Amino acid sequence: MAKKSKSEQSSTTMTDVEWVIMNVVWEQEPCAAGTVQEALDESHGWAYSTVKTTMDRMVTKGLLTRKAIRNLNLFSSAISPDKARRSELKRLLRRAFNGALTPMLQFLVEEEELGPEEIQQLRALIRQADRKSG
Amino acid sequence: MAKKSKSEQSSTTMTDVEWVIMNVVWEQEPCAAGTVQEALDESHGWAYSTVKTTMDRMVTKGLLTRKAIRNLNLFSSAISPDKARRSELKRLLRRAFNGALTPMLQFLVEEEELGPEEIQQLRALIRQADRKSG
DNA sequence: TTGACGTCACTACAAATGTAGTGTAATAAT
DNA sequence: ATTATTACACTACATTTGTAGTGACGTCAA
Structure with a gap:
């Protein structure tokens, strides 16, 4: 080989x-x-x-x-923070969530203690992303 | 030591x-x-x-x-999938996002290509979490 | 010009990780 | 019983990771 x-x-x-x-x-x-x-x-x-x-x-x-x-x-x-983060996230996705993003998000939202504030922030983020991509 | x-x-x-x-x-x-x-x-x-x-x-x-x-x-x-996932997530948080959850969520939503479907799913997840916790 | 001090390039070394070989003992099929 | 197949416990070994020591060398102040 x-x-x-x-x-x-x-x-x-x-x-x-x-x-x-x-x-x-x-x-x-x-x-x-x-x-x-x-x-x-x-x-x-x-x-x-x-x-x-x-x-x-x-x-x-x-x-x-x-x-x-x-x-x-x-x-x-030699690499940007974003690239490193993305890379690390991908690795985690692959290892722990079989590569699927949604289950990971679900896990974060459900299992990790998302406080009310965090939920609000997340909502805002989604609104923005939606506006941008939709 | x-x-x-x-x-x-x-x-x-x-x-x-x-x-x-x-x-x-x-x-x-x-x-x-x-x-x-x-x-x-x-x-x-x-x-x-x-x-x-x-x-x-x-x-x-x-x-x-x-x-x-x-x-x-x-x-x-000897450990559950959830515990292992949580642990891995925590490690990633610590290493790559200085321990802060929101920036990571932001990164996921903004940088990772969240398709329209995924955004919908995420919305639903948030609704549920919100209902449960609030 | 002589030290004091910071920095360098090297070397070292134990523990963890990735990957596998091997002789031996238990089991199953004839 | 004899053999073929499995699975076991051990051992091995190259890399990577975590962590540091050291002697040489450049630099700056006295």
Whole structure:
């Protein structure tokens, strides 16, 4: 069996640590590893090398880009928050809801505690979507 | 730092392979590893030992239970589909939407192509939820 | 020009994951 | 009983993930 080509990753699957880091990058890009480490120090307390190693791997995976300036590595995101979110959602859909969107929405509405406010907001969202597409 | 107690897992985080297997178990439980392997043969082509090993690990993790009858291992799920889904959803929420439900709903409604039918269904779901909770 | 300090590139390593082989023991068919 | 078939328990192993240490090197202030 031919090994999968790997030239294109585009799968955009991020691990937990990668998500945490990516969220910071999206806010601060372009940014150095140290910046990210500091931003996450309180909440996670990771060593500089932990953050740096992960970011290096993310470059390899095509999740981040790196631009070296003098002695500094500036990282930027290679995928948008929306793309990452969509990708993650798709994965969840596939794994947990057999790929069907409506059952997931149903689950969210029924099982997850949707408070009255959230229901209102959702109604508004639907109105908008409906207006746009209908 | 005290190593995490591990006595209770309850984190219910499943890997990709585990989800695939779990979906079969939910449909056929109690069932033997061979049954699961056969059910997934066409779609995934995994070896018996692959399925078996994974299911053994799932028992260790508390995702499945095992009951031996004669020479047979009958596996059953230890968590419900709903619990697993909720857990997966929560994880997605946390990672990709900073834990906030509404933005995720917004994303689903706006970014994901919600067709007219789906919008109708969603409306109905909301009506029901609203009636029940309000 | 000499430190102090930040940053880099490398290396390391245990645990989790994906995937499977194998010898052996139980069962079923003859 | 003998054989063919199953299923079992174990072991194995490459990757990926989580997390970090280290020595070298660039930079900036004294």
